[in-house]
Amino acid sequence: MAKKFTTIEEMEQDTKILKVKAGEVGIDTWEDRAAAQKNHCQFGENGICCRNCSMGPCRITPKSPKGICGATAHTIAGRNYLQFAAGGCAAHSDHGREICYALAETRPDGIYKVKDEAKCIAVAKEFGVETEGRDIYEIAHELAITGLNDYGKPFGFQTFINRATDERRAKWEELGISPRAVDREVTESMHMCHMGVQAEPEAFVRQAMRVGLADGWGGSMMGTEFSDIIFGTPTPIETEANLGVLNKDMVNIVVHGHDPSVSEAVAVIAETPEMIAKAKSVGAKGINIVGLCCTSNEVTMRHGIPMAGNFLQQENAILTGAVELIVVDVQCIFPAIGPLSKCFHTKFISTSPKAKIPDSDFILVEPHNAEEAAITIVTTAIENFANRDESKVFIPEHKEKAMVGYSCEAIISELDGVTNSFVDEPGTYKPLIEVIKAGVLRGAVGIVGCNNPKVRADYSHIEIIKELIKNDIIVVTTGCSAQAAAKAGLMDYEAKELCGDGLKRVCDLVGIPPVLHMGSCVDISRILNLVHTVAKEWGIDVTQLPVVGCAPEWMSQKAVSIANYVVASGLDTYLGIEPQVKGSDEMMHLITDGSRDLVGAGYIIEMDPAKLVTAMIDGIEAKRTALNI
């Protein structure tokens, strides 16, 4: 019998019920706040409000076309745009830096270990760390220090850019946008945006690309690779997604945020027999860890821990009344969780000094005390089980099966399964390249990014993905987009039934779902590795590949940083939300056609998801035509 997939309407119905519950306990949710903020400031929206010095704020209108210093709409929009991107790079890269510190604290008997020794050695070699005849932990620790030094490297360029194609590196060199070091690019960006420094719009766009590249081929990539070394490189694993993963009979702990260090420790501790026994002693059947946002993506990729939902579902999880404890690290955490948690028995624990949130209990979690802290957190959750008010509990039943864990290594290993040992060499993307060349698959799209109340939550992600797979375009995804896909059942093997015959056949033969979960938002670095390796093996430039990026519901600064490195890395990027530069036609040109002139790729911006996906398919077909395939 054909599988029934959860529809967006069913998800919205669940949200509606939970929204009624929010009303009952007297708390607002994002829907209320978005409605209250509905009339967004148009100066802000269009990127033409400058508040970088106290002469202002200056706002550009036809009557006042320049700021007090003389900055035009183009300069102001450029500044704002670059600052936005720099904020994103800083966030991702700081996450990556924390992972370096965790790597430095790995111990054979510690909660953080070197789980993927092969990757540790391979990455160490890339960083020039001596590996011959050395203890793996010695290597790991030196790699951590070398990695940390990459952030402030005084001369040369970031180590990971050596993974990019020669053509791309030459292009970056030519344009002067090769990323030197994360700290330097972020600092320089902030400097450029200071009053009275950079004024030329194209320079802002170039630096936005550079700071983006510093993120993608630096902070994010370290976040990914070093996490793999410590916690293991993901391999395909089955899990479930959507609020139905909360279990009414168990102690429910929600992990939320982005940095896997805290959640990994919590996951490990929650599995110990002592903790399980403790949970049973309070009348629970066990401990159920579920995730939100990218922390969820990290732990689901490695442990199959279920995904409760994405960005705009964070309040819904608490509104079920079935969450004993929510523990957060950094990024994308609504401060609204604080007051909301007070309406229920839910304990709200913040763990990073960078993200202290009112109405949360703060427990500092650092690599050296992670185990101890995790014990406290899990114990607190168990002890709180007795306080659950059954009358307030409503867990929507919707959930979908999902296969997750498709790291580059895992994808290659899956592709090896369709090679023929009498014809092919294993360990390459060649099978993927061959099906694309032959037209069985038309191309590939990386769909990433957030939710944004400006568009119907998850709708664009799900509808765009469905249309792509129907057209034999394989989808790789990370972040909130990945969770949207998972909630809609698109990561279930059965989703092959929604595909065109070509992609369906590929799914059948390779044994994959049509939408591959590649991880959290820092793991877009995996997509970079994938795409650049494919281009090398194919022998063409990245810009020629029938592959594009898409962020249909993006909202964060990180998303702008990502969009910049994806474009600079050679892929057209389709945005479903307009970047806030509309007040400058020059900037609008520079981030679309202008950047295509510079780096061979740019943004295509379209708010209507149906038109956006059509544009993507047309873009992919145009690239195929150019390749004569």
Added chain:
Amino acid sequence: MATLIERVFSGADEMYAKAEQALAEAAAKYDDSTPVSYPDTAYYLECLYAMTGRKNQTLGELKESMEWIKSQMTREKRTKDVFTSGIATACAAEVIEAVKYIGGVNPYEGTLYNGHMSDADVRELGVPLVTGDIPGFVLFIGAAPSDEKAAELIKSYQSKSIYVFLIGEIIEQATRAGVKMGHAVRIFPVGPDVHMATHVVSVAVRTALIFGGHEPGDYEAVKKYTFERVNAAVNAFEPVNDLTVACGAGAIAYGFPVVTNDDNDMWRVPKSLIVQPDIDKFVETSIEARGIKIRVTNVDIPVAYANAFEGEIIRKADMFAEANGTTNDCLELVRALDATQVVDHKIEVIGPEIDVRQPKNQINLCMVVDVCGKKMQSDFEPVFERKFHAWINCIEGVMHTGQRDLIRIRISNAAYEAGFRAEHFGEVLYAKIKSEFESVVDKCQVTIYTDPEKCKELRVEANKIYDARDARLVSLTDESVDEFYSCVMCQAFSPSHVCIVTPERLGLCGAVSWLDAKATYELDNNGPCKIVTKGGLQDERLGRWDDVDEVVHALSQGALERVTMYSIMEDPMTSCGCFECICGIEPYSNGVAIVNREHAGMTPLGMTFSEMASMTGGGVQTPGFMGHGKHFIASKKFMSAEGGIARIVWLPKALKDTVAEKLNKTAMDLYGIENFVDMIGDETITEDPEQLLAFLTEKGHPVFGLEPLM
């Protein structure tokens, strides 16, 4: 260079144009009402029937089908369009072939080619496909680089028991290289032109209808069935033109990879379209590409050993020696002995080796296999022994028929010249017993007797054992045992079919008796046969038990709720499609006619075996029709709910002769009727229902004393 998709579209157009031309030529000679059909099939023009459900019985209908074919040749640059165009190409090719058969002629009579394969041959493949004895199919298209290469490649597949279809110049090459061809040796020369691949597609889609039980016209289900269950591959020699590429697209749509050595203008698709420049690696590449599992039994003999040789016929003129139980003392016997009496892998020939030509080539040959093992039971002896037939037949150049002391074995001159001797029977039997029954046989020794005196003595001794076994078999009734067995060996091909095997009702394939099922269960508790307890008797007459229903429901994955053991009207047992016989209601007499697979002629039901067979199968219950084994015919439980064997009013002559003795005995036991088979019609008496009725009336057939069936 043209894209792969463009090549497929261009080839599909070419095939369509050829079909149009063939139709136009036919239309010049025949009118629209002219019947069009393939011989010996109940599935009309199979490709079109399977994919559309249209029966296409006249030239006019065929013309109408061209519109459907055209509608499938859509032109979006998508795999879906490639697949539908590929399948439409096979259907257009079918049109070209079908018109050749107009007027009931066999267009390949007197040629090297076979063209269309009959339903009976397709059904005959059912059991070996299920057991893995035929692990897959391969289709060669084109010309090998040389005659020798052609023979080498074909034989390489044959030695792995893979069924080989040939199209194109390779047929002439194989002929020149002296390769024996035909369905019996699993090498089927289809014809000279690439469009004849439609005859191979027709075999594949018929498996979906026959064994899969899919509705004709359920396009997606047929395609899914072949993709998931039919292990076939195509080997196309260079040069591969667009027409072949389009046919290849059809093959790939059905799930069959294409391996070619043509690198020109060729696109690679993993597991689907593979360029293998080295044709010496075609076989291995294809087997891996389709994931065909080859069961290897290494038998150390000087000739080839493979299932493909099972149907090989050795003519008198070609034989070096014959062991014939009707004229000499020849037999085969398995004995379960104590561990102390068996020396593992001891193979001994007592008497002269077969190395001198005897008068009329006649020899004595007794093959005695002694086994021991902690889990060995004497009930397994006949189970092993009955396998000798298949095992010995798999030897290249050796033919085996019969059983016990009525065997006939022929050894060809070629086998003799290759060095085959009596001791090699020992090697074969040893290797097969040890590999197939390893979990119950700890040690095995084989003694081959050729000495006439010894053989004579042995025959007396063996007959005592056979008699004792027969006595045991007679005592084995459905009532006397505590357990039946379920058998789902066929589920690889027929996913919702379940056999319930009882002492008085063997599996419909004829290959699994209650003892076989028991042995299979003992060999592997998690294997295809499981114990079915007899709890919850609901109806003794119908043979309905709660436990049986529960097992059938579970093992059919919910497709079936209940079955009866003894009725063909109420919840009859289902069929997979590889049944030996089918019985169906003959309404004039209120009885049933039974027809076996080998009988190609008509029955009083107005249907051939193939047509009757197409009424059931695929795990579907069809009251009034039932597939069954030959040996079930003489069972006291044969449709006993409806009156038993007294319902049998018609049997093909050959089948009647086979079962006569036992059937007469059963009739005597049940009704006190003597020579019951003489009351049963056959094709030499009549195929007409009214004449049959007159015959039965004249004979006083007991069916007239029974209640109406419907």
